[in-house]
Amino acid sequence: MNRFLKIGGILLCYARRGKRRLKMWxxxxxxxxxxxxxxxxxxxxxxxxxxxxxxxxxIGPCAHFSGQSIIIGNKVLFGPGVYILGGDHQYSVPGxxxxxxxxxxxxxxxxxxxxxxxxANVTILKGVHIxxxxxxxxxxVVTHDVESYTIVAGNPARLLRKRFLEDDLQRHLALLKTQRx
Numbered sequence: 001m002n003r004f005l006k007i008g009g010i011l012l013c014y015a016r017r018g019k020r021r022l023k024m025w026x027x028x029x030x031x032x033x034x035x036x037x038x039x040x041x042x043x044x045x046x047x048x049x050x051x052x053x054x055x056x057x058x059i060g061p062c063a064h065f066s067g068q069s070i071i072i073g074n075k076v077l078f079g080p081g082v083y084i085l086g087g088d089h090q091y092s093v094p095g096x097x098x099x100x101x102x103x104x105x106x107x108x109x110x111x112x113x114x115x116x117x118x119x120a121n122v123t124i125l126k127g128v129h130i131x132x133x134x135x136x137x138x139x140x141v142v143t144h145d146v147e148s149y150t151i152v153a154g155n156p157a158r159l160l161r162k163r164f165l166e167d168d169l170q171r172h173l174a175l176l177k178t179q180r181x
Contacts, residue, residue: 035074050086054114067126069109076112079120079138084110086126113148133163 023042028034030048035055040046044063051065054074059065063078067086086108090101108127112118116130119138130136130146137153137160146152149163164172 060120067110068107071109071111073112073114073116073132075115077117079118079122081121082118083123085123086110088126119153135163 020042024040027042027048028038031046031051031053032049033052035053035057037055038053038057038059040053040057040059041061041063044059044061045066046063047066047070050068051070051072053072054076056075057072057078058076059078060080060082062081064082065084067084070084070086088107089098090096091098093101110124110126111129112124113130113132113134115133116136117134118124118130118136119140121138122136122140122142124130124136124142128142128145130142131148131150133149134146135151136142136146136157137151139155140153140157141155142152143156146157147159149169151160151163152158153160163169
């Protein structure tokens with residue numbers, strides 16, 4: 001009896017994975033543009049028609065990406081629970097509710113370049129540009145642009161250090177260039 005329960009549990013697990021994978025493949029075309037080898041949580045929340053996703057991208061579970069324009073480069077990793085929030089509301093108009101006052105002028109794009117690692121439970125706000133090769137520490141709130149090849153963390157996210165010394169960065173870039181050829 002135990003053997004049959006174990007086999008049934010294994011089959012159920014594979015059936016759930018298959019269902020999620022199928023759902024992911026059915027939802028892929030909803031993105032504005034999507035590259036190859038993109039894995040995302042099909043149960044997350046995405047404003048699909050405003051999101052461009054490059055190739056070799058992993059978006060962890062419980063993601064929430066919403067905004068007027070979100071551009072994600074190639075080889076980007078997102079941990080679980082990442083929020084990308086674009087847009088804003090007016091709050092200083094007398095006699096109007098904030099709920100009714102979306103401000104289209106403040107719907108700035110979020111751009112995440114190639115080779116970025118975004119840790120778990122990070123929030124990225126409107127208008128942020130994250131440079132190539134950056135790392136965003138878990139739990140950070142990114143309110144300003146992030147330079148390429150830097151590590152940032154905190155609330156608000158602040159520079160912790162650069163990923164490479166200048167000589168090592170040049171060697172890294174040269175090695176990447178040879179891999180592409």
